[in-house]
Each structure stands twice: as structure tokens, then as C-alpha cells.
Amino acid sequence: MAGVQLKDVEKVYPNGFKAIHGIDVKVIDGEFLVLVGPSGCGKSTLLRMVAGLETVSGGEIRIGDRVVNDLEPMERNIAMVFQNYALYPHMSCYDNMAYGLRNRGVPKAEIAARVAETARILELEGLLDRRPNLLSGGQRQRVAMGRAIVRKPAVFLFDEPLSNLDAKLRVQMRIEIKRLQADLNTTSIYVTHDQVEAMTLGHRLMVLNGGNMEQLGTPIELYERPATTFVAEFIGSPSMNLLDARVSDDGAVVKLPDGESWTRADGGGRHAGRTVTLGVRPEHFDITGGDDGEAHLHVALVEHLGADTLIHGHIGDDRNALTVRLQGVVTARMGDVLPLRVAAKHLHLFDPETGKRLD
Amino acid sequence: MVENRPYLNVISHLIIIICIGIVMLPVWITFVASTHPIEALLTQPIPMWPGDRLFENYALVLTAGIADAGGVPVGVMMINSLIMALSITIGKIAISLIAAYAIVYFRFPFRMTCFWIIFMTLMLPVEVRILPTFKVVADLGMLNSYAGLSIPLIASATATFLFRQFFLTVPEELAEAARIDGAGPLKFFIDILMPLSRTNIAALFVILFIYGWNQYLWPLLITTEESFYTVVMGIQRMVNVSESLPVWHLVMATTILAMLPPVIVVVTMQRLFVKGLIETEK
Amino acid sequence: MNKRVVFRHRWLPYALLAPQLFITLIFFVWPASQALYQSLLIEDAFGLASEFVWFDNFIDLFADEHYLASFRTTIIFSVSVAGLSMSLSLLLAVMADRVIHGAMVYKTLLIWPYAVAPAVAGVLWFFMFNPTVGINAYVLHLLGYDWNHYLNGTDALILVIIAASWNLISYNFLFFLAGLQSIPRSLIEAAAIDGASPVKRFWTIVFPLLSPTTFFLLVVNSVFAFFNTFGIIHATTEGGPLQSTTILVYKVFNDGFIGLDLGGSAAQSVVLMAIVIALTVFQFRYIERKVEY
Numbered sequence: 001m002a003g004v005q006l007k008d009v010e011k012v013y014p015n016g017f018k019a020i021h022g023i024d025v026k027v028i029d030g031e032f033l034v035l036v037g038p039s040g041c042g043k044s045t046l047l048r049m050v051a052g053l054e055t056v057s058g059g060e061i062r063i064g065d066r067v068v069n070d071l072e073p074m075e076r077n078i079a080m081v082f083q084n085y086a087l088y089p090h091m092s093c094y095d096n097m098a099y100g101l102r103n104r105g106v107p108k109a110e111i112a113a114r115v116a117e118t119a120r121i122l123e124l125e126g127l128l129d130r131r132p133n134l135l136s137g138g139q140r141q142r143v144a145m146g147r148a149i150v151r152k153p154a155v156f157l158f159d160e161p162l163s164n165l166d167a168k169l170r171v172q173m174r175i176e177i178k179r180l181q182a183d184l185n186t187t188s189i190y191v192t193h194d195q196v197e198a199m200t201l202g203h204r205l206m207v208l209n210g211g212n213m214e215q216l217g218t219p220i221e222l223y224e225r226p227a228t229t230f231v232a233e234f235i236g237s238p239s240m241n242l243l244d245a246r247v248s249d250d251g252a253v254v255k256l257p258d259g260e261s262w263t264r265a266d267g268g269g270r271h272a273g274r275t276v277t278l279g280v281r282p283e284h285f286d287i288t289g290g291d292d293g294e295a296h297l298h299v300a301l302v303e304h305l306g307a308d309t310l311i312h313g314h315i316g317d318d319r320n321a322l323t324v325r326l327q328g329v330v331t332a333r334m335g336d337v338l339p340l341r342v343a344a345k346h347l348h349l350f351d352p353e354t355g356k357r358l359d
Numbered sequence: 360m361v362e363n364r365p366y367l368n369v370i371s372h373l374i375i376i377i378c379i380g381i382v383m384l385p386v387w388i389t390f391v392a393s394t395h396p397i398e399a400l401l402t403q404p405i406p407m408w409p410g411d412r413l414f415e416n417y418a419l420v421l422t423a424g425i426a427d428a429g430g431v432p433v434g435v436m437m438i439n440s441l442i443m444a445l446s447i448t449i450g451k452i453a454i455s456l457i458a459a460y461a462i463v464y465f466r467f468p469f470r471m472t473c474f475w476i477i478f479m480t481l482m483l484p485v486e487v488r489i490l491p492t493f494k495v496v497a498d499l500g501m502l503n504s505y506a507g508l509s510i511p512l513i514a515s516a517t518a519t520f521l522f523r524q525f526f527l528t529v530p531e532e533l534a535e536a537a538r539i540d541g542a543g544p545l546k547f548f549i550d551i552l553m554p555l556s557r558t559n560i561a562a563l564f565v566i567l568f569i570y571g572w573n574q575y576l577w578p579l580l581i582t583t584e585e586s587f588y589t590v591v592m593g594i595q596r597m598v599n600v601s602e603s604l605p606v607w608h609l610v611m612a613t614t615i616l617a618m619l620p621p622v623i624v625v626v627t628m629q630r631l632f633v634k635g636l637i638e639t640e641k
Numbered sequence: 642m643n644k645r646v647v648f649r650h651r652w653l654p655y656a657l658l659a660p661q662l663f664i665t666l667i668f669f670v671w672p673a674s675q676a677l678y679q680s681l682l683i684e685d686a687f688g689l690a691s692e693f694v695w696f697d698n699f700i701d702l703f704a705d706e707h708y709l710a711s712f713r714t715t716i717i718f719s720v721s722v723a724g725l726s727m728s729l730s731l732l733l734a735v736m737a738d739r740v741i742h743g744a745m746v747y748k749t750l751l752i753w754p755y756a757v758a759p760a761v762a763g764v765l766w767f768f769m770f771n772p773t774v775g776i777n778a779y780v781l782h783l784l785g786y787d788w789n790h791y792l793n794g795t796d797a798l799i800l801v802i803i804a805a806s807w808n809l810i811s812y813n814f815l816f817f818l819a820g821l822q823s824i825p826r827s828l829i830e831a832a833a834i835d836g837a838s839p840v841k842r843f844w845t846i847v848f849p850l851l852s853p854t855t856f857f858l859l860v861v862n863s864v865f866a867f868f869n870t871f872g873i874i875h876a877t878t879e880g881g882p883l884q885s886t887t888i889l890v891y892k893v894f895n896d897g898f899i900g901l902d903l904g905g906s907a908a909q910s911v912v913l914m915a916i917v918i919a920l921t922v923f924q925f926r927y928i929e930r931k932v933e934y
Contacts, residue, residue: 053535053538073538073539074542078539079539082535084532085532087536088533089555090551090554090557099542099550100541103541104541147536147540368739371736375737375747378733379747379750379751382751382754385765385766385807388768388769389768392768403773405779407776454661457657457660458658458661460657461657462654465654470654473662476662477662479665480665482918482921483669483670483673483914484917486868487673487676487868487890487893487914488676488910489893489897489906489910490898490906490907490910491671491672491675491907492668493898494675496668510664510668511664511668514661514668514669519661534648543648544648544650544653545653547648569756572758573756573757573758573759573761575759575760575871575875576871576872576875579875591758594760598764598876599876607771611768614765618756618757621757621758625753625755625756626753629748629752632752633752633815637819
């Protein structure tokens with residue numbers, strides 16, 4: 001068992017492309033960290049650097065108290081689950097799991113015991129003498145996990161392990177991974193582009209964009225206080241609405257371009273008179289009207305999801321298009337104009353230039 | 360086929376059967392000739408049905424050979440052919456496998472240079488460099504030796520490319536998983552890559568065995584001692600005997616023996632043979 | 642041709658490549674360079690003295706009536722072999738592609754000539770056409786033609802053409818069959834619905850779609866006829882009668898090994914080398930196109 005520490009880690013490819021810009025993070029022992037971001041954001045590269053499959057161009061990676069920058073993957077005491085599972089096609093499931101142990105000179109009897117134990121945990125008992133090509137997608141996924149677990153490594157690394165599964169199986173395996181990680185209490189780093197997976201699995205999430213760390217925090221922190229517009233849009237579904245707005249000169253309200261406004265919680269006058277990007281999550285709107293000032297939504301499209309209703313429309317002109325999510329079945333139709341209210345605590349302000357949160 | 364016209368099918372079958380008949384005819388005639396005494400072959404038309412000398416003729420050529428053509432037993436020539444064919448086959452597969460492995464899985468200075476040097480073998484068949492190659496082999500003292508018969512032929516761009524092509528289709532994650540599982544480059548090659556290449560190796564084995572067995576010009580250059588003659592080139596001495604007529608019944612028995620091993624390999628390993636043939640041309 | 646994962650090792654890749662490279666350099670590249678060098682020299686008959694003569698050997702070569710005749714023979718030979726073998730194989734492949742029953746048996750019966758060495762194939766037909774004992778010569782005699790490849794150059798050339806074509810049939814057949822089977826059924830069905838007869842369908846749909854295979858086989862057949870047929874010639878006609886079957890590879894062997902004309906033979910080698918390189922480049926460029934196709 002060990003934590004993982006990244007200090008100002010950088011990756012520059014030989015062609016000069018900088019894939020990772022100075023990442024700092026300390027993953028504590030037993031923590032589940034999820035690296036999340038759109039494709040090409042560098043999350044897999046970062047994971048592979050921890051694994052030792054990519055060289056480190058700058059900074060330092062520590063596993064436990066060892067600097068592992070120049071160690072071979074096998075010397076780092078890590079195990080990895082790959083997106084396509086990477087099971088050895090010519091070996092039985094048993095041999096797939098045993099291979100790494102054999103290479104480390106673990107005695108035969110212990111290998112047998114550990115594989116049996118792992119197979120029991122993952123419910124693979126009947127499948128051990130089969131080749132991977134005879135298994136279903138979910139079973140292969142489990143064998144790939146088994147190959148990692150059986151080694152009892154200091155760190156588990158997951159590279160989008162669920163993306164090859166169908167939606168139903170993905171949910172099931174997600175729960176299983178969470179349960180396993182909690183039981184084994186092994187430090188884990190998990191890469192995904194799926195924000196739901198990220199939110200449900202991670203103790204903490206690191207959102208990456210273009211090789212930069214946008215934000216690091218618990219799922220709730222990311223949801224409640226996104227540090228940038230990128231994180232704000234990436235976490236949560238449907239995405240947070242981002243509107244052009246201006247804080248009034250007295251700092252009391254945020255004004256939308258056509259003059260409508262919402263009241264701010266801290267009237268403290270900060271950012272008074274400033275042009276901002278205003279973020280509001282679709283689920284934080286209310287159409288009952290009230291005293292906090294209100295704007296009017298011109299309904300363009302209504303989607304009924306049963307539990308929720310999504311209303312797409314705009315305030316004033318088309319520029320400030322937004323989506324509203326209301327609980328239950330709401331009857332509204334195209335052309336309706338609805339009063340739109342937001343609790344002051346749900347207004348997020350961002351700098352329109354840098355995209356950074358304004359507090 | 361799209362439409363159902365029985366007469367077209369009958370015609371198709373008929374054409375194929377006639378063509379197969381034509382293709383088989385020379386072998387049949389040869390086989391028939393090899394089962395008769397020489398007297399039966401001296402008057403036209405020669406017999407079209409096997410005679411009663413099958414065992415005598417074959418036993419004679421296998422153990423004693425043909426006196427006019429040096430008298431080397433065909434059995435000895437066939438063993439020579441077998442040794443040559445197997446050495447070429449195994450040698451080619453072995454050195455091509457490791458060369459392709461180096462080129463695909465390593466990055467090192469002059470990698471592309473090595474690739475192009477191997478590629479050049481494609482452009483330099485024995486036929487275009489007969490004399491100087493003979494001289495090299497002679498200078499190395501490899502004339503009249505199994506090494507001389509096989510080693511110069513085991514460089515192979517085709518086999519190297521085939522394995523390279525195959526290695527490129529092996530998922531990269533497999534090598535990564537092996538590295539994490541603690542396998543170094545050699546261990547990965549032996550434990551993972553070789554077993555995965557099994558069918559390719561087998562298919563290539565079939566093609567290369569035929570290639571090796573059927574070598575003609577090379578043994579002709581390299582062997583002057585009759586004890587190193589291979590059967591395919593040995594036939595030539597029997598056909599072109601200067602003073603007398605060829606002893607056709609024995610020559611034909613030798614011909615059948617010379618084609619038997621590769622034909623058996625192709626027919627029994629048809630699936631691998633077809634795979635090998637198509638793959639090596641990619 | 643790049644893999645993301647690479648192993649790091651200082652000397653292992655060189656060690657792995659060494660056997661292949663050594664053999665290539667010693668037995669391929671070095672002799673070829675010697676041939677290049679010698680093609681620029683004239684050596685006396687005893688090999689004692691040699692003189693650097695630039696391209697005189699080549700000039701002599703292309704002024705030599707025998708060499709030009711050999712060139713012509715080679716071209717007639719190659720074109721005939723490719724034409725005869727490919728058309729027969731295509732016919733067979735089309736028929737085998739049509740029939741549902743027995744296709745596997747036919748295939749088995751047609752693939753084995755590939756396994757027969759060219760020299761042996763030559764001897765098979767040499768015997769069939771032998772003027773005194775050959776069954777074909779006998780039938781031709783009954784038909785009023787006195788076949789004699791020992792004396793008649795045309796007969797001898799036809800003999801080696803037949804033997805070489807026979808040797809190539811399986812190869813061409815297998816590739817044509819694979820090509821035919823890769824043509825989508827729906828195309829043929831669409832043509833049938835458009836009212837095209839089987840013969841018309843073949844020439845307007847199937848044959849054009851088969852053209853990559855045909856081009857490819859044309860190159861392979863030419864290479865075979867140019868180089869691999871040495872055994873057929875050497876084991877049967879030995880280039881005769883009167884050089885009527887002396888193709889280029891036979892001539893380079895004969896002039897070098899029997900005639901001991903080092904410079905001339907080396908010059909011939911260089912010409913052949915140029916031909917192989919041209920064919921290889923052609924083949925590879927073609928394969929690039931095949932990938933896109």
C-alpha cells in the first residue's frame with residue numbers, strides 16, 4: 001500500500017508537442033482518484049507515465065516514498081487494467097492471472113491460492129481454464145481486473161476500463177469496481193471521459209484540459225464550485241448554462257443584456273460593474289416567480305423525460321440560449337414566456353476572458 | 360449463382376473436370392511409365408495403365424540410383440533435399456522472426472537502414488548474381504556442404520515482412536500488459552509473441568518447405584560431389600545423359616519421388632498453404 | 642510501421658537483426674556489388690589481368706546478336722507463359738466460383754502443381770513430348786505433325802512454355818478464385834436485375850473488378866518466367882536447339898559458368914538486376930494502390 005505523488009510532472013513528445021503541463025497532485029494511500037477530461041486532454045498520457053509506459057519529461061513521480069521516474073513498469077509495483085483488456089489471447093484465464101506472479105517468482109502453491117481467491121472475489125471460478133475468446137465482454141473485463149488484483153499491487157491504474165461495455169453492464173461494473181476498491185482499500189487512479197463514471201467512482205476528481213489541470217476536488221466540490229467555465233460545463237448533465245451578463249454598479253444584481261436581472265446573495269459589492277460570464281445549472285432554475293428579481297424565458301422546445309422536463313429557450317435575444325430542468329411533468333409549449341428565478345447561491349460568476357471563477 | 364440454369368452448371372463442371380484431367384495427365388503418364396520395365400517404353404504408343412514393376416523400379420532408384428547418371432541412390436538425394444529444405448525453412452523463419460521483432464518493437468539508430476538492407480534481398484535473386492555468389496561461397500569453403508546449400512538462402516525479406524505485418528496487428532496493450540507483468544523484451548517475445556504467431560509460422564513453414572525442396576540452380580552451383588546432390592537437380596543428370604538414351608522408367612520413378620514430399624505437404628496442409636501463399640504476397 | 646510501445650535496450654535489437662543482416666550483406670549485397678564492379682571490367686581468359694573499361698561490356702552486350710535474340714526469346718516466353726497460364730486459370734476460377742458442389746475437391750486437385758519444382762515440371766512435359774516415347778508426340782504424329790524439340794526450335798520453345806504455364810496454374814487459380822470470391826454478391830445480383838447475361842456480367846462487372854488481381858498476377862508471372870524458369874530450361878532443352886530456348890537467366894549462367902566470360906556475364910547480371918528492381922518497384926507501388934482500393 002502506498003500513495004502516489006506527482007510533482008510538477010511534464011510530458012513533451014520528441015516532436016515538441018507538450019502533452020502535460022506541470023501537474024501536481026498527492027494521492028493519499030487508499031484514495032480513488034479519477035482523471036477526467038475530453039479525449040486528447042492528456043489523462044491517459046498521465047496515467048501511462050505513472051505506469052512507466054511513457055517516459056517522464058519533467059518533474060517527479062513518487063509511489064510510496066520511492067521516486068519511480070526511471071523504474072521499469074514491473075519495478076513500480078502497480079497493476080493496470082486496459083481499455084481493451086489486453087488479455088493474452090493464447091493463455092487461459094488462470095494463466096493470464098498467474099503470468100505476472102510467475103514472472104516475479106512467486107511459488108506455485110501461492111499462485112494457485114491467490115488466483116483461486118481472486119476468482120472467488122470476482123466470481124470467475126468456473127472460467128479459469130477458458131481462453132479469453134470464449135468469454136463475454138463482462139467476463140473479460142473481470143479477468144482483466146483479476147489480473148490486477150491477484151498481484152496485490154500498491155496502486156491500481158485503470159485506463160477507461162468500462163468504455164467497451166454496453167450501457168447496462170457498464171453501470172453494473174462501475175458499482176463492482178467501487179465496491180472492490182473500498183474492500184481492498186488500494187490506491188487507485190482511474191481515467192475516464194465519462195463524467196458520470198467520474199462523479200460516482202472518485203473520492204477526488206482531477207479535470208484535465210489540454211494537458212492542464214483545470215480543477216482537483218471531490219465530486220461535490222466540482223459540482224458546487226467549479227473553478228473554471230470548462231469544469232462547469234464538463235461536470236453535470238445537461239451542462240451548466242453560461243450567459244453573458246454584467247454585475248450592476250452597486251453589485252446587488254447580475255443583469256442580463258436585455259435588462260432583466262437576478263439578485264446576488266452577497267450584495268457586498270464585489271465585482272461591481274464588471275462584465276462576467278454567468279453560470280447557472282439547468283436544475284437550479286425555478287419558474288414560480290419571486291422577489292429575487294427575475295428574467296423571462298421564451299420557450300423554444302420542451303422535452304419530457306418523465307421524472308424531469310427539459311425546457312430549451314432563450315432570454316431576450318437568441319444569444320443567451322439556455323436549458324432549464326424542472327422536476328416532474330411541466331406543461332409548457334413553444335412560444336410560452338415563463339418567469340425564471342434562481343436562488344442567489346446558485347449563481348456562478350466567471351471571468352469572461354480567462355474563464356476562471358470569480359468569488 | 361444468380362440464376363438457376365442447370366445446363367450452365369453442367370458445362371462448368373465439365374470444363375473443370377477436363378482441365379483437371381489435362382493438369383493431371385503428365386503426372387499420370389509419368390507414374391505409369393515408372394511402373395513398367397524399360398522395354399515397354401521403347402515402342403509407341405507407350406502404356407497408359409500401370410505395369411507390375413512399381414516396387415522393383417522404385418526400390419532400385421532409391422537404393423542404387425542410375426548408373427549412367429553417377430549412380431547416387433535417390434534415397435540419399437532425397438535425404439539431402441530434406442536436410443536442405445528443413446534448414447532453409449527453419450533458418451528463414453527463425454532469423455525473420457527475430458529481425459521483424461527488432462524492427463517493430465525497438466527504436467534504435469539505423470533502424471530504417473536495416474529495414475532497407477533486408478528489403479534489398481527481394482531485388483537480388485540468385486539468378487542475377489550467380490558468379491560472384493558462387494565465389495563468396497567457394498572462398499568461405501562452403502562448397503559441397505549442407506551449410507553452403509542452406510545458409511546463403513535463409514535471408515528473407517518476404518518472411519520478415521510477413522512477421523512485421525503480423526506484429527503490427529498485435530495490440531500494443533499486450534506488450535504493455537506484459538511489461539507491467541514483469542516480462543522483459545525476450546520474455547515477451549517467447550511467452551506472448553511467438554505463441555501468437557503460431558499459425559503464421561505454420562503457414563510460412565509450408566510455403567518455405569516447398570521453396571527449399573524445389574531449389575535447383577543453387578544446389579547445381581554449390582555441389583560438385585555427388586553425395587551432396589539433391590533430388591530435384593539430380594534428375595537433370597539422368598535426363599541429359601550424353602551417350603545413351605535416358606532410362607525413362609527409372610527417371611520417371613525419380614521424378615515422382617522428387618515431387619512427392621512437397622505435393623503431400625501442400626495437399627495435407629491445404630488451408631495453411633493457401634493462407635501462407637496469400638499472406639506472403641501482401 | 643510504428644508501435645507506441647517500444648522496449649528500450651542498447652544492443653538487443655542489433656543482436657536480433659545480426660543474422661539476417663550478415664547473410665544479406667555477405668551473400669546478397671556483396672556479390673551484387675561485385676557483379677556491378679565486374680561488369681565494368683574485361684578480364685583475360687586466365688583471370689590474370691583485368692582492365693577497367695567503363696560501359697564497354699554493356700555496349701558489346703547490346704550489339705551482340707545472340708544476346709538480343711535471347712532478349713526476344715525471353716519476352717516471347719514470358720508473354721506466352723503469363724497469357725496461357727492466366728487465361729486458363731481465370732477460366733477455371735470462374736467455373737469453380739460458379740459451382741457449389743465439389744468446389745473444395747476441385748481446389749484440392751488444382752493446387753498441387755504449385756508444389757512441383759520447375760525443373761521437375763519441365764521433365765514431366767519433356768517426357769510427354771519426347772519424340773520417341775512421349776504420348777503427346779505420338780498423338781501429334783498421328784495427326785500428321787512430327788514433333789521434335791531436339792531439332793525444332795519452335796517445338797522446344799512451346800514445350801518450355803507449356804511446362805512453365807502448367808507450373809503456374811495453381812498459383813493463378815488460387816488468386817483469381819480469391820479475387821472472385823471477394824466481389825460482393827450484391828453487385829452481381831444488381832447486374833442480373835439490370836438484365837445483364839452471365840457473359841456480359843463477366844466482362845462488364847467481374848473482369849474490371851478483378852483487374853487489381855490480374856495486374857498483380859501479371860507481375861508475379863513475369864518474375865516467374867524471367868527468373869524461376871531456369872530449372873525448366875536447364876533440365877530439359879538446355880537452351881537449345883540453337884539457342885531457341887536460351888532465356889536471359891539461362892544465358893547469364895551459361896556465359897558465366899560454362900563460357901567463363903566474367904565481364905559479359907556480370908553485365909548481363911546487372912541488366913537482370915535492373916529488371917528485377919523495376920518489377921519490384923512496380924509491384925510495391927501497385928500494392929500501395931491495392932490497399933486504397
